[in-house]
Amino acid sequence: MNTMMTQKFGIGAPVRRKEDASFLTGKGRYTDDIKASGQVFGFMLRSPVAFARFKIEDIEEALGLEGVHLILTAADLDGVNLMPCEAVLKQIDGTKHPVPRREVLCSSMVRHVGDAIAFIVADTAEIAKTAAELIQIDHEDLPPAIGSKRALLADTPLVWPEFGTNSAFVIGQGDQAKAEAAFEEAAHVTSIEVVNNRLVANYMETRSCIGEYSPEDDSYTLTTGTQGVHDMRDIIADSILHIDRAKLRVITPDVGGGFGTKIFCYREYPLCLIASRKLGRPVKWTGERTDHFVTDSHGRDNVSTAELALDEAGRILGLKVHVVADMGAYLHQFGAAIPRIGTSMSPGLYDIPAVWAKVTGVYTNTVPTDAYRGAGRPEAAYLIERLVDKAASEIGMDPVSFRKLNFIKPEQFPYTTQLKRMYDTGDFSGHLSKAMEEAQWDTFSEREAESLSRGMWRGIGVSSYIEACAFPGGEEATVELNEDGTVTLFIGTQTNGQGHATAYGQVVAQELGLTLEEVELVQGDTARIRKGDGTGGSRSIPLGLTSTLSATKTLARQIKELASEKLEVGLEDLELAEGVVRVVGTDQRLSFSEVAALSPDKLRAIDEVKQAECTYPNGTHICELEIDPETGIVQIENYVIVDDFGVTVNPLLLQGQVHGGAVQAISQALCERTVYDDDGQLLTASLLDYQLARAADMPSFNFQTHNVPSTTNALGIKGAGEAGTIGACAAVMNALNSALQKHGGVEQIDMPATPERVWMAIQKAKA
Numbered sequence: 001m002n003t004m005m006t007q008k009f010g011i012g013a014p015v016r017r018k019e020d021a022s023f024l025t026g027k028g029r030y031t032d033d034i035k036a037s038g039q040v041f042g043f044m045l046r047s048p049v050a051f052a053r054f055k056i057e058d059i060e061e062a063l064g065l066e067g068v069h070l071i072l073t074a075a076d077l078d079g080v081n082l083m084p085c086e087a088v089l090k091q092i093d094g095t096k097h098p099v100p101r102r103e104v105l106c107s108s109m110v111r112h113v114g115d116a117i118a119f120i121v122a123d124t125a126e127i128a129k130t131a132a133e134l135i136q137i138d139h140e141d142l143p144p145a146i147g148s149k150r151a152l153l154a155d156t157p158l159v160w161p162e163f164g165t166n167s168a169f170v171i172g173q174g175d176q177a178k179a180e181a182a183f184e185e186a187a188h189v190t191s192i193e194v195v196n197n198r199l200v201a202n203y204m205e206t207r208s209c210i211g212e213y214s215p216e217d218d219s220y221t222l223t224t225g226t227q228g229v230h231d232m233r234d235i236i237a238d239s240i241l242h243i244d245r246a247k248l249r250v251i252t253p254d255v256g257g258g259f260g261t262k263i264f265c266y267r268e269y270p271l272c273l274i275a276s277r278k279l280g281r282p283v284k285w286t287g288e289r290t291d292h293f294v295t296d297s298h299g300r301d302n303v304s305t306a307e308l309a310l311d312e313a314g315r316i317l318g319l320k321v322h323v324v325a326d327m328g329a330y331l332h333q334f335g336a337a338i339p340r341i342g343t344s345m346s347p348g349l350y351d352i353p354a355v356w357a358k359v360t361g362v363y364t365n366t367v368p369t370d371a372y373r374g375a376g377r378p379e380a381a382y383l384i385e386r387l388v389d390k391a392a393s394e395i396g397m398d399p400v401s402f403r404k405l406n407f408i409k410p411e412q413f414p415y416t417t418q419l420k421r422m423y424d425t426g427d428f429s430g431h432l433s434k435a436m437e438e439a440q441w442d443t444f445s446e447r448e449a450e451s452l453s454r455g456m457w458r459g460i461g462v463s464s465y466i467e468a469c470a471f472p473g474g475e476e477a478t479v480e481l482n483e484d485g486t487v488t489l490f491i492g493t494q495t496n497g498q499g500h501a502t503a504y505g506q507v508v509a510q511e512l513g514l515t516l517e518e519v520e521l522v523q524g525d526t527a528r529i530r531k532g533d534g535t536g537g538s539r540s541i542p543l544g545l546t547s548t549l550s551a552t553k554t555l556a557r558q559i560k561e562l563a564s565e566k567l568e569v570g571l572e573d574l575e576l577a578e579g580v581v582r583v584v585g586t587d588q589r590l591s592f593s594e595v596a597a598l599s600p601d602k603l604r605a606i607d608e609v610k611q612a613e614c615t616y617p618n619g620t621h622i623c624e625l626e627i628d629p630e631t632g633i634v635q636i637e638n639y640v641i642v643d644d645f646g647v648t649v650n651p652l653l654l655q656g657q658v659h660g661g662a663v664q665a666i667s668q669a670l671c672e673r674t675v676y677d678d679d680g681q682l683l684t685a686s687l688l689d690y691q692l693a694r695a696a697d698m699p700s701f702n703f704q705t706h707n708v709p710s711t712t713n714a715l716g717i718k719g720a721g722e723a724g725t726i727g728a729c730a731a732v733m734n735a736l737n738s739a740l741q742k743h744g745g746v747e748q749i750d751m752p753a754t755p756e757r758v759w760m761a762i763q764k765a766k767a
Helices: 020-024 125-134 176-184 229-241 268-279 289-295 337-343 377-394 399-406 428-438 441-453 500-512 540-567 592-598 651-670 723-744 755-766
Strands: 040-046 052-058 068-072 116-122 136-141 167-174 188-196 208-214 219-224 248-251 283-286 302-310 316-328 355-363 457-466 477-481 487-491 519-522 574-577 580-583 589-591 603-607 618-627 634-644 702-705
Touching: 040 125, 040 268, 040 289, 052 116, 068 125, 068 268, 116 125, 116 268, 167 176, 167 337, 176 302, 176 316, 176 355, 188 377, 208 268, 219 229, 219 268, 229 248, 229 268, 268 283, 302 377, 316 337, 316 377, 337 355, 337 377, 377 399, 377 457, 377 723, 399 428, 399 457, 428 441, 428 457, 428 618, 428 634, 428 702, 441 457, 441 618, 457 723, 477 540, 477 592, 487 500, 487 540, 500 519, 500 540, 540 574, 540 580, 540 589, 540 592, 540 603, 580 592, 589 592, 618 723, 634 651, 634 723, 651 702, 651 723, 723 755
Parallel strands: 040 283, 219 248, 316 355, 487 519, 634 702
Antiparallel strands: 040 116, 052 136, 068 116, 167 355, 188 302, 208 219, 208 283, 302 316, 457 618, 477 487, 477 603, 574 580, 580 589, 618 634
16 A cells, blocks of 8 residues: 555645656657657648649659658549538628638648648658658749738738638627726826737647557557647548548647647547548657747737727726737638637736727638637636726826726625626736735835946836636546555546646545545546547636536445345445545455446446636736846846636646746747748747746746635636636736836837847837
8 A cells, every 4th residue: 555645636736747747767658659669750841832723733752752652632532521610600790701722732722831741651751851842842932911000001922811811810809889988087197008918828848649540440559749639639520521420530649739729629639530541550740849930820920009098086987998800821720719809808807898909810821810718718807907007197097096996896706797797706906905014015125226336227016917717517437446455547638747647646646535646537538438528728627627526526425235145234434545435433344356346337427517607717926027228138137926716626736837827928028929921931930949948947937826716616626727828928018118118218018028029129228
């Protein structure tokens, strides 16, 4: 029996991650680690230009290269459907927007650098790459549309000429007439335009897949890193290959990061399956880092304007928002829905009686955008929190007092916003006050003076956020007692590094009196798990854990029922501990393995606890930083986070999630920059050119909670996986803008605030 005691487990226990020993000792098993018998290797020939008509002139020389087995082009894909767009929106005019054709392999037009032209299969990836260079293609280059604002100008080339516009869709939320009336009554109006820069997800594990076809039963197996195998199976089977779902098994081993970007189906997945069927051998493809930059969906890329109407006392009367969202060359799987989700959260934590939010989606000749950690909510929080800071400054009120004046008050809950979001609980002033205390807000001026004595500019900024996550629905959990007395949990969420085996395991262990090592987690296999909705939107623990706990309680009762019959005692006389069922106060007991032997069938419990409304985590970030005006270098000196996550399942896992999310957002704020030139070439297509923040760039976070349990979640959990990214950008940029305005006369700087851009803004203000 393991030395870890059962009482260390359960909801709220700071259990260390059981997964880490394997990962840290190199025993993780990722897709590219898997070697299928007889496998051959795929390579994607991608467009080197942003916009062109093309014709494949000759593939014979490439086919003749020793070791080449197959070259797939669009002409070989009869009966294969388009890559799916699963988010089609109703526009302001009542129509649904058109959806462009995104072919598995382009037939005659490419629309961004990296677009797919041909798929080559050979004995090695190197041979396939060499063969790709021998394929002769005739290009007729076309002038591209780059930049969302420029794409809407009348003289800009059209990405999809048949649509007659580069506007992909125009949607709205709220009451425009009511908002306009509020602005007519306003004593003061503040307006702002902000850029939410385009991001490349850059998870550690690049995408990889293995496609296998079995002629014996006409079935397929796809092994690949995903955020949920069931959605991947359904999309490929239903929308692309047109086969029965039962004919496709999807397996996901360990996954080295997802951040939303591994939810999606990419072209290589059906192509490996098709190639395997044609060749009768497994086909493996592994992307290089450059593949990731030019083909995996990008994130963010919004240019947003907003106006805030205030009365004489500084109370908010109305909000108007217009987001111009760059969709890239195609509407990606959920791409159109992301800015809509974001704008639905645009009121933030504020009691705003009139709101109108509009989104214009725009086509450009760039990689399509889709969900990236936070998926719209970081963009919304950034916009409202930058706007609120500017409004407070313009009317001469400090940013904290302005926020507290306009926050939704605890007595107003449950509170339905003008955009139909129902916030159930919260104490917004409470977590703001706690964050200020932790950040020593009141003594900032002393530290500011000390920085000035060294020629440095110091700034402090606050961001109070709210997000929607754990979207309505449920997640089925199955808990089984094994013959050896251990327990297996089957669930359709998918860990991408969050620590699911620990979080789920500690609850199962607590209920059954087991150690963490005696609980096995099975995810990522459509053949072993009946259904599942995967991981995204911070849903796994709020939804998955509630079902897991309920199913485990049922299994515990079943174990006791079998034991009570065998031991001839009542259920109330039994307890579960250390892998046995024992009669309280006696030495009578049955091991779990003995109980398992009493059941003619597998002892199993299944449950799915559903919720009807989102949960709404919220919190405050405070960033204090220092600027060197001679170099533009920004150094974060102190960073405080106080979050309301409702019930905390595991404070160690929680802290890790918050730290990771905050680091990604700080990286966006200060260094990440995706740059296309006027010809549509991605100038930042590698980690030599695209800067990511490093651990040494980060502060030591001061993380606290100020929790108010959720009333919409059965366990009171609100979710935390994306929260760090949602609060951090505005905190950093509010601190930076405050210092630059006060000491350098800089009106405004946008993300990413690289040293070069900060220095140039200072020089421009001086001039």
